[in-house]
Amino acid sequence: MTVQDPQLFIEAFRAAFSDADFAALLKEREFSIQFVVTGDAPTAFLLDSDGVHDGAPHPASLRLEVRPETLHLILLGQLGVTQAVVARGLVVKGPVPQVRRLADHLPAMGRAYAGLALAPASA
Structure with a gap:
């Protein structure tokens, strides 16, 4: 699976739910991201x-x-959300306060993504 395959992101975000704090924060804030x-x-x-x-x-x-x-670079912490917007690699739609909440969720999503994206390929 490569960065070009959106399934990698889906699997990583499903894996992020093993982080109880991440799941609780989503529920507590009634936050969702499409x-x-x-x-x-x-x-x-x-x-x-x-x-x-x-x-x-x-x-x-x-x-x-x-x-x-x-998205790959954002999740690995190599590109900030603001920089991605300026570079036109990311379009954000929604209220500004919700954009700020995104930063609270990125670490858990990034850890889960790095675990899959950077894992050595199986033989």
Whole structure:
């Protein structure tokens, strides 16, 4: 699985739910994020307190339209959200206070993503 495959992000975000603090924070704040990953294999999925869902089963607190390479760099901590927006690799739709909440969730999502994306390929 490569960075270009949106399934990698979906699996990583599902793995993030093993972090009890992450799951509790999503539920406590009633926060949800719809990711629309653009590129060769565009896909959309929703992350909320119940897990990761295909498409958009209900409106999200925040909608992120992002290129896979940009999301990869953000999750690894190599690119800030503001820088990604300025570089036009990320389009954020939603109220500004919700954008600020995104920063609270990035560490857990990044750890889960790094565990999958940077894991050595199996033989």
